[in-house]
Amino acid sequence: MLILQQLHKTFSTPQGELPVLNGIDLALDQGESLALMGESGSGKSTLLHLAAGLDLPDQGRISIDGHELSTLDEPARARLRREHLGLVFQQFHLVPSLNVIDNLRLQARLAGREDAEWTAHLMARLGLSGREAYYPEQLSGGQQQRLAIGRALAARPRLLLADEPTGNLDEQSADTVLALLLDLVKETRCALLMVTHSARVAAPLSRLVRLHMGRLKDNAP
Ligand SMILES: Nc1ncnc2c1ncn2[C@@H]1O[C@H](COP(=O)(O)OP(=O)(O)O)[C@@H](O)[C@H]1O
Ligand SMILES: [Mg+2]
Structure with missing residues (x-):
């Protein structure tokens, strides 16, 4: 589903070169859910951005569902993202000028896979039925993130990438949102790569x- 091979990434900063990823190898199979942990600044978001094709590695190969990213130009990478990936960030990134149902439909529309039955099912699963006409600002943080998760899954992607999806929520909302995310991942059988700094x-x-010193260690406690 997702294969990362020998990824290297160094940022140029006013203070000089900052090596962040130093040879990352990772393979994620269909149906697997993987937690990516590491200290703040260790490069977790950088890795996720590379995996999503939002940024390019200096070296290495990234393959999503059999598509090698380095062979694609930016429009083709954007199409691959739309059609194969769901993305959830700590900041919800909802479209403020669109109501709940249009935020939910947006991704599926862009992917050309709108499905009214699935959308209605998602609305119910998100606990947002009846709030179709609300705007994001009228929702609680937990509700906004549930909507962002629904939007990411509206086109039934094969891979969901989530960067600290509960990082902006209080513990109780975080638990609800996480449980919902994991349930929906199971239900849609998509693979999940989730960045978190919480062992819980x-x-x-x-x-x-x-992730530590630019490299991945498996199953470390
Ligand atoms: N676009 C960028 N330009 C320069 N430095 C960056 C850029 N993005 C991230 N960094 C730096 O790379 C390191 C890793 O960042 P990041 O991947 O966001 O870490 P994490 O998500 O693990 O907290 C940090 O030191 C950060 O300041
Ligand atoms: Mg980060």
């Missing part, structure tokens, strides 16, 4: 890797 959040996932 990582616990229910099937695998755990830790």
Whole structure:
């Protein structure tokens, strides 16, 4: 589903070269859920951005569902993202000028896979039925993130990439949102790569890797 081979990434900063990823190898199979942990600044978001084709590695190969990213130009990478990936970030990134149902439909529309039955099912699963006409600002943080998760899954992607999806929520909303995310991942049988710095959040996932000094360590406690 997702294969990363020998990824290297160095940022140029005013202070000089900052090596962040130093040879990342990772393979994620269909149906697997993987927690990516590591200290703040260790490069977790950088890795996720590379995996999503939002940024390019200096070296290495990234393959999503059999498509090698380096062979694609930016429009083709954007199409691949739309059609194969769901993305969830810590900041919900909902479209403020669109109501709940249009935020939910947006991704599926862009992917050309709108499905009214699935959308209605998702609305119910998100606990947002009846709030179709609300705008994001009228929702709680937990509700906004549930909507962002629904939007990411509206086109039934094969891979969901989530960067600290509960990082902006209080503990109780975080638990509800995480449980919902994991249920929907199971239901849609998509693979999940989730960045978190919480061992509690990582616990229910099937695998755990830790990023340290630009490299991944498997199953570290
Ligand atoms: N676009 C960028 N330009 C320069 N430095 C960056 C850029 N993006 C991230 N960094 C730096 O790379 C390191 C890793 O960042 P990040 O991947 O966001 O870490 P994490 O998500 O694990 O907290 C940090 O030191 C950060 O400041
Ligand atoms: Mg980060």
